[in-house]
Amino acid sequence: MASDFVSVIKPTADEPEGQQIGPIPVLPVRDTVLFPHAVLPLTVGRESSIQLIQSLGEEKTILVVAQRDARQDSPQAADLHNIGTRATVHKVVKMPNQSLFVFTEGNERVRLGEFAQITPFMTAESEVIAEVEPAKSPELEALQRNVVSQFQQIVTSSPTLSDDLQTIAINIEEPGRLADFIASSLPFLTTADKQELLETPDVAARLERINKHLAKELEVQQLRNKIQSEVQDSVQSSQRDFYLREQLKAIQKELGDLDDTQKDIAELKEKIEAAGMPEETKKDALKELARLSRMNSMAADYSLTRNYIEWLAVLPWAKSSAGEVDILKAKEILDADHYGLKKVKDRILDYLSVRRLKPDMKGPILCFVGPPGVGKTSLGRSVAKALGRKFSRISLGGMHDEAELRGHRRTYIGALPGQIIQNLKRVETNDPVFMLDEIDKLGRDFRGDPASALLEVLDPEQNNTFRDNYLDQPFDLSKVLFICTANQLDPVPAPLLDRMEIIELTGYTEEEKVAIAETYLIPRQEKENGIDPALVDFPKDAVAQIARHYTREAGVRKLEQQVGTIFRKIARRIAEGKNEKVTITNELVREFLGGIKVRVDTEIAERTKRAGVAVGLAWTPVGGDVLFVEASRMKGKGSFAITGQIGDVMKESMQAALTWVRSNAKKLGLDEDLLKDSDLHIHVPAGAIPKDGPSAGVTMATAIVSLLTDTPVRPLLAMTGEITLSGNVLPVGGIKEKFLAAKRAGVRDVILPVDCRQQVEEDLQADQIEGVTIHYASRIEEVLSIALPRTTGEVVHDEVVREELISAAV
């Protein structure tokens, strides 16, 4: 109310001092004080007061007096202050609610005297209070100026006080009126403060008091500013930004357009809804999303949280690609992609049939084992194709850290899900074929054992709730078809092996390689090098030449590379303008690939020229291989040594071989003291791969006898078998790989333990054996009688064969 104040400057009222005024109406007011020279609009609502105003005739003078207690509704004389203001009523306006709006102007301070009437309204006598004017002095002047300037400051910094007030204040010269004007203008003065000022007739004292009020108010104002700015500071960066952003969002919402982040969040939400994740996971994802939408998009962990949600949203929780398995079609596809491998394909189809009949089968995991390049990986790809599923390959070779498979916790910087989840994201379906390649080369160290993570992945009992460290949500892997591959099974942890159905793939013979090259490798390489098949004739002979003399492998990878090299050379010829049809001859092969790289048959012929050298057969993870055992004798004291990259078992079987030769020296037609003055040295030249095992026993015995009888072993003959001290030949493993290696090396006779006959019949087909004679032996004597020439005719024949082979190579 006070702020509505309108002050009017009038010349000082010149009522005589101490003048007695007869009874006039007394208007009690609550919560306000009327000062002389001020105009105050009063709302009059009380019945008695309305009667009072209505009773006024020409004489419009009343006494305006503040109540001591504003809450008093029908105040009596005692409820009023003693000092009030004589006022003139200028205008009365009737309000719609029956109350009156009364404009009053203060004239001068009065002290109330006798009350003449109480009802219907009060009237009282009064006495004018004289102002105590101060003498003019510099102090007064200073005080007055100070009051004005403080008032100005307050008005300036107040949002509610009109600037006009400053101008008026500057123009008031009398200190008393100045004090009254300011007192009635300040909104912060209480009624009590104002009443006190009204009751101070001493002008100097009144000015002093006003000055104090102003100073105090200024101080309060400054303090408030300080607090305000401190609060502002602390709130500023976060809260203010937040408010602004919220406002911006609201505005954008009003305008109907979303900003990028909001669009992004809306999209993520859609993705989460559509992903088909389990209820619990979805709840968590939406919770994270809500958190994200409250975050500042510039904040560091915004993108981390967003990434996480994105991962959850894009995983194929419920998306499958495959329908029913059509076994006939699957067979067609497997046959179309791979030559031979009949047994392998059959087992795969059996496996798929069971899965078809029992789709929720918690069956074992397939594991393809075999030498490099025999088609394990590509067979896996084919299985996926046959099933109409996506294919993905995870290389386990050299994987040391469990986290590579299972991911890092989200708290790590740069954390990501592991390979399993990453690949699931890539294939976008939850039932792909996952090929876990090179499971035999899995590492382990302080960072944890990936094999144990793999166990969980492969175990049908647990893998429906596979938990990646990053996602920290269970994912159902039970629909994934896992296929592992390995070159050998020895290093594979037993618990893993337990869960796998092993399918062995062996190396190929030369004929098989040629067939594979003709149907698969050559057409593929032609296509890859952009060569028109009509322009090239690639006869079987040339392929066989490459397989035999330019590769030494169980699989066909190197063969494919060499074929590729040939096609690149042809491409170059065509590019150079030679457009006629090319037939690949042996000469062209030599021209394109250089001189012959591998000549195992001549190597055998060459090395077995000397007595004391026998050819053995070894099994290695990269396929079978031939191995040479060389025995030498020198003057000495009957000691022996064995060298080469060989293991303990092989050393022991060398001992056994030597002991048998010694104890049978006489029978063999040897001087029993033959070894007394000499040392024996057996060397097994290291191939790329260390060799061990008992299967070289017969070979070592043969080498020693060959040495001591000075008879070279028959050419192009190889053998394998364990030997006992009594001269029995025991069966050994890996016959198929060993036999194929022998055949690839050009060997024509192979001696095997008699008990391996069954292995041969089961694992090798007639066309694979063709061209090689297999001799079965149960005793070392039988081995020797086959391995060493018995007649001079045989010796001469062997010489001739050797010479032919060696000269052919030159």
Ligand SMILES: Nc1ncnc2c1ncn2[C@@H]1O[C@H](COP(=O)(O)OP(=O)(O)OP(=O)(O)O)[C@@H](O)[C@H]1O
């Ligand atoms: N029986 C086959 N019929 C047709 N192509 C074959 C056959 N076997 C192998 N291949 C081809 O040989 C190449 C090498 O095969 P792949 O990569 O599958 O070998 P791998 O057994 O996985 O070897 P590694 O153990 O080194 O991984 C592929 O291009 C594959 O298509």
Ligand SMILES: [Mg+2]
């Ligand atoms: Mg592979």
